[in-house]
Amino acid sequence: MTALGFLYPGHSGEDDYPRIEQLLGSDIRVDLVHTDMAEDVLRVDALRALGSPERLADGMERLRLSGAETVVWACTSGSFVHGWDGAQDQVRSLAMMAGMPASSTSFAFVHAAREIGVRRVAVGTTYPEEVAALFTDFLRAGGLEVVATRSSGIVTAAEAGGWGEEEVLTLARSADVADAEAVLLPDTALRTVAHLGLLEKSLSKPVLTANQVTVWEALRLADRRVNAPELGTLFTREPIVQA
Template sequence: MRIGLLYPTRDCGEDDFAALCRRLDPAPSLDFAYVEGDTDVGPDAAAQTAAVRALGTPGRLTAAADKLPAIPDVVSWACSSCSFAHGLDGAREQARALAEHVGVRASSTSLAYLAALDRLGAGRVALASVYHPDLTAAFAAFLAEAGVTTVHAVSADAGSDRTLAAWGGHRITELAVAADHADADAVLVPETALHTTPLLAGLDERLRKPVLTATAVTVWDAMGSAPAQSGLGTLFSAGPSRRRRSSSSS
């Protein structure tokens, strides 16, 4: 299987995606193409939101897809904020535009979260967000459109993708622990620059519930029909996605 990922910032979390794919059986091939634009616009919340919305326009995504080195079996927009900031209809439109342009199944990190929550039967979540509170609220609103309730959220307001790519496992774990809530069925960590693959099983064990990282849900959703995998947390042990119309386009 060949997965084509559209990615927002070069040399950030690509190696984490590759590490996760190497641990899968069967291991998919992985190609990246980069969406032109800039989300590193400083601390202003309104400017951050405008930047991620601009980066996620269908025209930018289809132009990036043309740079993939080969036609993939599935293409996914591997960016959390740039897909959820457009709302549920906007995320679906991104996937639809990619599917029509490339001619294969298409999804995004935000839509992958919905597919993962559906597969696990999780309707109440906590958000371990690295974003500014306004972007965290936008993610909660996106989830609410799909019938998912956010019971607790923390916002690290951590800055650029390159800053987040340098976070160590201890800092990521601290954020997930701070976000957890007794009423949450799962904890979501929405950022594809974070290196979370080595943490997947340990986070679930620590919090005694699924901890869904952006890298993990993106790859799991793209795999679609992959068998259950061990050692990668609850989501991968649950097996293939039971797809809903809201979670991808083909």
């Protein structure tokens, strides 16, 4: 049994995680601990506070009891708002608290893109433009070329969590451009796992979504590879060997 740990802020799209657990198979367990959200607003200062050491430490104390072997901070915006270096410091601090390998959803996107061998990406975000720009900056710092960005201007995770298949598909299509080798949907509040097959069929290219890459990242840290076609290209492709 491989036990994967996740720190997830608030309550929006968290039901993606038991869905993923079911698709992965019986020897993988997904343990989710909710961290505190003092304010549900997609504003830079609030997002920086969301991933504060105090909040992560409180969540880690509860997650440690689960027996998790790896831990991922399951909040894209709560990591990339610190910039590449700040997000690395955040992950290092989390690993020290946890005593186990750690990462965040922001780094998961960069690692997942490398895994499937794509460099040019389009980004479809629920975020306001200011927050979306910080995510594209983060991706570029990770070596990806962002060829298009779509901002939806949503200001709360709760609103993103209320989106269904039609809204998610519209966002992905509006973000996509011909030059993009993959489309990224970065909000962990957005429920996307049930729509991955439709998204990739509609766009005819890989689609990487926040909760999908978050669980893949936890598996990567645990040195596990799982073939799960329902979870998209990321869970079916052979890894790319980096030169």
